[in-house]
Amino acid sequence: MDGNGGSGVAGDADLLAFADAAIGGDDALATARQAVTARLGADATSDAAAVIAGFDAITRVADGSGIPLEPPKAEATAAWRASLGIDEYWDKKV
Amino acid sequence: MRPQLTQALDTAWCALGEPGVWWSGGERLRILSEARAARQCELCRVRKAALSPHTVAGRHDCATDLPAAAIEAIHRIVSDPGRLSEAWYRRTLEVGLSDEAYVELLAVVAIATAVDTFDRARGSPPRQAPAAVAGGPTRRRPAGAKPGLGWMPMLAPEDVTPDDPPLYSSAGRIGGNVHRALSLVPQAMMQFWDMFEAMYLPQDAMRDFAREYRAISHAQIEMLAARVAVLNQCVY
Numbered sequence: 001m002d003g004n005g006g007s008g009v010a011g012d013a014d015l016l017a018f019a020d021a022a023i024g025g026d027d028a029l030a031t032a033r034q035a036v037t038a039r040l041g042a043d044a045t046s047d048a049a050a051v052i053a054g055f056d057a058i059t060r061v062a063d064g065s066g067i068p069l070e071p072p073k074a075e076a077t078a079a080w081r082a083s084l085g086i087d088e089y090w091d092k093k094v
Numbered sequence: 095m096r097p098q099l100t101q102a103l104d105t106a107w108c109a110l111g112e113p114g115v116w117w118s119g120g121e122r123l124r125i126l127s128e129a130r131a132a133r134q135c136e137l138c139r140v141r142k143a144a145l146s147p148h149t150v151a152g153r154h155d156c157a158t159d160l161p162a163a164a165i166e167a168i169h170r171i172v173s174d175p176g177r178l179s180e181a182w183y184r185r186t187l188e189v190g191l192s193d194e195a196y197v198e199l200l201a202v203v204a205i206a207t208a209v210d211t212f213d214r215a216r217g218s219p220p221r222q223a224p225a226a227v228a229g230g231p232t233r234r235r236p237a238g239a240k241p242g243l244g245w246m247p248m249l250a251p252e253d254v255t256p257d258d259p260p261l262y263s264s265a266g267r268i269g270g271n272v273h274r275a276l277s278l279v280p281q282a283m284m285q286f287w288d289m290f291e292a293m294y295l296p297q298d299a300m301r302d303f304a305r306e307y308r309a310i311s312h313a314q315i316e317m318l319a320a321r322v323a324v325l326n327q328c329v330y
Contacts, residue, residue, distance in 0.1 A: 007317060009311075009313045009314055009317050010311070010313075010314065011314065012314075012317060015310075015314060015317065015318055016317070016318075016321055018215070019318050019321045019322055019325070020321070020325065022211060022214060022215035023211070023322060023325045023326070024325070025133075025214070029214070029215070029217075030217060033215070033216070033217060040309075040310065041309065043095070043096075043309035044309040044310045044314075045216075046095040046096070046099070046216065046309070047096070047099075047308040047309045047310045047315075048215075048310055048314070048318060049212050049215035049216050050099055050212060050292075050293035050294070051293065051294055051310070051315050051318045051319060051322075052211065052212075052215055052318055052322055053207075053208045053209070053210075053211035053212035053215060053293060054208055054212075054289075054290050054293030054294045055294070055318070055319045055322035055323060055326075056207055056208065056211040056322055056326065057204040057205065057207045057208035057211070057286075057290065058204070058272065058290060058294075059175060059176075059322065059323055059326040059328035059330070060171050060172075060175045060200070060203065060204050060207060060326070061200060061201070061204050061272070061275050061276060061286065062272055062275060062328060062329075062330035063175040063176055063178050063326075063328055063329055063330060064171050064175060064178055064200045064203075064204075064275075065197070065200065065244045065245060065246065065275035065276070066178075066180050066183065066244040066245035066246075067243060067244040067271040067272060067274065067275050067330055068243070068244075068271060068330075069271070069330065070270055070271050086329075089329070090329055093177060093178075093179035093181075093329075
């Protein structure tokens with residue numbers, strides 16, 4: 001975080017808009033892609049598209065197989081998962 | 095575009111038409127067609143918008159003659175993965191699908207999703223389906239697969255035998271839960287991960303913060319990954 005409401009990651013707004021448009025399938029995709037290319041370059045746009053698409057797939061693998069968090073991750077995130085009620089969501093899925 | 099990325103996507107795509115372990119090449123291509131059709135399915139759209147997907151009955155807009163259990167699995171994995179549950183999984187299998195066939199189906203849907211999303215994000219038209227390769231599925235289940243971690247049995251690294259493909263042997267695949275998710279069908283697991291690691295990062299590179307492996311940084315990669323996980327309401 002940069003203290004100004006941003007993440008501090010270079011090109012964050014353009015990259016997030018690209019991800020939103022690519023997953024949402026909306027009309028803003030071409031504009032979002034052009035913005036990433038203008039700011040970060042063509043190779044970065046390809047690699048960003050690959051990460052977006054890869055995670056569009058692996059989220060389905062994870063949620064389609066019922067795997068739990070690995071114990072170290074579960075321990076490290078226990079407090080904030082409890083505060084957000086995420087564990088209840090898992091238990092109540094039918 | 096990195097040649098390694100181009101090659102990994104092309105290899106995974108062509109393999110969709112090859113005989114699998116529990117589905118033939120032709121059946122795997124029907125799974126691909128059905129995954130693409132699910133994105134325009136009206137029932138899936140209404141269910142996705144509903145407070146609970148189980149409150150909406152109806153018929154999927156199908157593109158193939160795959161069994162009903164496979165159609166339901168494909169459409170839900172594509173359209174509403176964050177609300178899949180073990181109860182749904184058990185119900186779907188009761189209609190007529192084995193654990194092994196489901197896992198391979200999941201891998202095919204995941205590869206189809208990855209390639210189609212990548213092409214759309216890049217502004218490229220959807221690829222033509224690859225040619226079907228003749229031959230039947232091999233139907234080999236790894237002897238060491240055990241239940242207990244996820245909804246279906248999985249093959250832990252310590253239970254891999256010399257008869258199994260080397261599913262954990264490359265690029266620091268340490269057997270984390272997400273690696274094990276598709277391990278009941280090692281061939282499908284390897285096809286997915288060989289592609290995915292080229293799109294994201296191999297395990298060793300993921301934690302090597304002294305070097306950047308892509309044209310975007312580790313921080314940019316993880317920010318994008320987290321955003322997509324949120325958009326897909328990923329529970330894991």
